[in-house]
Amino acid sequence: MITRLIRCPTEEDLRLAGVTVRAGGLVAFPTETVYGLGASALDRRAAARVYTAKGRPSDNPLIVHLPRADLAGQIARVSSTFDALARAFLPGPLTVILPKKEVIPDEVTGGLPTVALRVPEHPLAREFLAQCDVPVAAPSANTSGHPSPTAADHVLHDLGGKIEMILDGGSCRCGVESTIVKVEEDALLLLRPGAITPKMITAATGLPVLDRTWVVVAPGETPLAPGMKYRHYAPRARVILLRGNREAILAFLRARAGDPTVAILSDGEDMATIAPDRTISLGDRTDPVSMAHRLFAALRALDDREEITTAYAAMPPEEGVGEAVANRLRKAAGNQILDVK
Ligand code: TXA
Ligand code: MG
Helix, strand or coil, X not given: CCCEEECCCCHHXXXXXXXXXXXXXXXXXXXXXXXXXXXXXXXXXXXXXXXHHHCCCCCCCCEEECCCHHHHHHCECCCHHHHHHHHHHCCCCEEEEEEECCCCCHHHHCCCCEEEEECCCCHHXXXXXXXXXXXXXXXXXXXXXXXXXXXXXXXXXXXXXXXXXXXXXXXXXXXXXXXXXXXXXXXXXXXXXXXXXXXXXXXXXXXXXXXXXCCXXXXXXXXXXXXXXXXXXXXXXEEEEEECCHHHHHHHXXXXXXXXXXXXXXXXXXXXXXXXXXXXXXXXXXXXXXXXHHHHHHHHHHHCCCCCCEEEEECCCCCCCHHHHHHHHHXXXXXXXXXXX
């Protein structure tokens, strides 16, 4: 199959993308978080093709995207808590897990009785979703296990030849995937941290947000978000997270600066000068937004350097979207954290 990469999609291109999705095709599109791989959420066969293209295990459900929050009732049983979330954050980088309606086939939800619902705010995403005129199931548009794509070229690298079309909308503003919450009777469960933080969610709903992002799952049990049990974001090189005071971290890196197989994922000027030709920028640690924006491109850049077998990064400050950055880095590192003194 030849994948069409459309650099500056026109209205006509978006119309054609909509036709493609309704006909069972796969179209990658930009959102404010990461690129999604879109397929009709009403079409079992299209959903099955998404799993094949990504190499994704079929028990890991897809997020269903809509152009507007007021359409949520078409696919899920909404509640006053959902309404409060929608008023405060949608369209935006938040995914809400709700009881699903029958129209959504089991292939999309991995057999779960719930559906993940998202209304992205990226103008191109909204225009594309409106043109589709059906709910659109869309996981991140990467090969399963790779870092999520934050540019159209990342999608082409992973899925070129496997999908019909890629809509290029430039680099994604947030850079980490949406916050996922599950709505319960008198609380919300945080399944994946993102740009919308627990503090913001509690302020909007008056409900506590319980952290379920690192639940240990016994063998054979189903985790709340099935995606949590799979290896994620892993570049070829081993990623190791360093925790400790800044001086100790810099000294640790200086001691390894001469090793040609070591790369530094730098989060500041002081770190960037240690081994400049083997440094990849992770933004600036005083600005978590810049780190979120750079994170996945930095992990992908590691794969372009064949000589690199180990990459070090400092544990980022877990404030605001920094919590999401830390969560993704821990996954990339297989939760390998080294305390340096
Ligand atoms: O920002 C995002 O959310 C991006 C863009 C494209 O919208 N999408 C995305 O999708 O990150 P994906 O498939 O890479 O991650 C979806 C996560 C998985 O961990 C999956 O297990 C979880 O959402 N999920 C989906 N449906 C669920 C459900 N019904 N219950 C619990 N978790 C669910
Ligand atoms: Mg993903």
